[in-house]
Amino acid sequence: MNRKLKVLAVVLCSLACVALPAATAQAASFTASSYPASFAGEGSVGNSQLGTEGGTLQCPERWEGTLSASSESITASWGQMGLCNWFGFQQGEINMNGCDYRFQLTGGSGDSYTAATDIVCPAGQSIVITAGNCIVSFPPQTGLTAADFTVNTAAGDISMQATITGIRYVVTKDGFLCPFKGVGEKTDGTYTHLTPVTLDSAQTLDIG
Numbered sequence: 001m002n003r004k005l006k007v008l009a010v011v012l013c014s015l016a017c018v019a020l021p022a023a024t025a026q027a028a029s030f031t032a033s034s035y036p037a038s039f040a041g042e043g044s045v046g047n048s049q050l051g052t053e054g055g056t057l058q059c060p061e062r063w064e065g066t067l068s069a070s071s072e073s074i075t076a077s078w079g080q081m082g083l084c085n086w087f088g089f090q091q092g093e094i095n096m097n098g099c100d101y102r103f104q105l106t107g108g109s110g111d112s113y114t115a116a117t118d119i120v121c122p123a124g125q126s127i128v129i130t131a132g133n134c135i136v137s138f139p140p141q142t143g144l145t146a147a148d149f150t151v152n153t154a155a156g157d158i159s160m161q162a163t164i165t166g167i168r169y170v171v172t173k174d175g176f177l178c179p180f181k182g183v184g185e186k187t188d189g190t191y192t193h194l195t196p197v198t199l200d201s202a203q204t205l206d207i208g
Contacts, residue, residue: 027072027105028072028105028107028108028109028113028207028208029070029071029072029105029207029208030067030070030071030072030073030074030105030158030205030206030207031067031070031205031206031207031208032067032070032201032203032204032205032206033156033203033204033206034203035067035068035069035203036066036067036068037066037067037201037202037203037205038064038065038066038067038201038202039063039064039065039066039067039076039157039199039200039201039205040062040063040064040065040199040200040201041062041063041159041160041197041198041199041200042060042061042062042063042081042197043060043061043062043063043193043197044060045058045059045060045082045084045085046058046194047061047193047194047195047197048061048162048191048192048193048194048197049190049191049192049193049194050129050189050190050191051188051189051190051191051192052136052169052180052186052188052189053171053180053181053186053188054086054087054134054136054171054178054179054180055086055087055088055179056086056087057084057085057086057092057129057131058084058085058086059080059081059082059084059085059092059094060080060081060082060084061078061079061080061081061197062078062079062081063076063077063078063079063160063197063199064076064077064079065077065100065199067201067205072104072105073102073103073104073105073115074102074103075100075101075102075103075120076100076101076102076103076199077096077100077101078094078096078100078101079096080093080094084131086129086131086134087131087179090131090132090134090177091131091132092129092130092131093129093130093131094127094128094129095127095128095129095130096127097121097122097125097126097127097128098121098122098125099119099120099121099122099125099126099127099138099140100119100120100121101117101118101119101120102117102118102119102120103115103116103117103118103147103149103160104116104117104118105149105207106146108149108207110151111150111151111152111153112148112149112150112151113148113149113150113151113207114145114146114147114148114149115146115147115148115149116142116143116144116145116146116147117144117145117146117147117162117164118140118141118142118143118144119138119139119140119141119142119144120140121139121140125140126138126139126140126170131178132175132176132177132178133173133174133175133176133177133178134171134173134174134175134178134180135171135172135173136169136170136171136172136180137169137170137172138167138168138169138170138189139168139169139170141167141168144164144165144166144167145163145164145165145166146163146164147160147161147162147163147164148160148161148162148163148196149207150196151205151206151207151208152198153206155198156201156203156204156205157198157199157200157201157204157205158198158199158205158206158207159196159197159198159199160193160196160197160199161193161195161196161197162191162192162193163192163193164190164191164192165189165190166187166188166189167187167188167189167190167191168185168186168187168189169185169186169189170183170184170185170186171183171184171186
């Protein structure tokens with residue numbers, strides 16, 4: 001083998017040795033001690049806040065889902081557990097129309113992780129909120145940021161705290177006492193938790 005071929009062989013070997021760890025690195029995943037692992041968590045009224053151009057919607061909530069295998073994402077349904085308060089005086093009602101939230105892990109380590117948020121819906125459906133003469137819909141959308149997940153090792157569960165911004169929504173009715181600036185699409189929606197919501201399961205939940 002001449003000198004040029006020897007140099008080429010060394011370079012190729014070096015590249016392969018560097019690339020191998022990257023190719024075999026594992027992304028973080030939601031895991032459970034056994035499957036399927038159903039989980040649920042509840043938040044009191046005022047803890048979750050949906051911000052819009054017209055004001056803030058506060059609802060008692062319940063999250064539910066099932067982890068069927070180790071996965072980089074989890075999908076959870078959102079349920080309204082009682083009357084919501086919108087604009088400080090309007091009672092609001094949310095119709096999910098089969099829509100769910102999907103949380104895709106994007107980073108983190110140890111006990112703290114971050115996930116991008118998607119709103120996923122059946123074809124042609126959106127989340128619809130009605131309060132008095134106001135009607136707002138939230139269509140499917142992806143890549144919203146962010147939701148923070150914390151592993152509670154001693155308790156064997158995980159907690160979630162949403163800090164989601166840039167949510168797109170459409171005001172379809174802006175009637176009497178409705179404080180929007182007219183109908184149409186808006187992009188200033190936010191969804192936040194003042195304190196984390198614990199997702200409990202009969203199984204041990206983890207991220208890693």
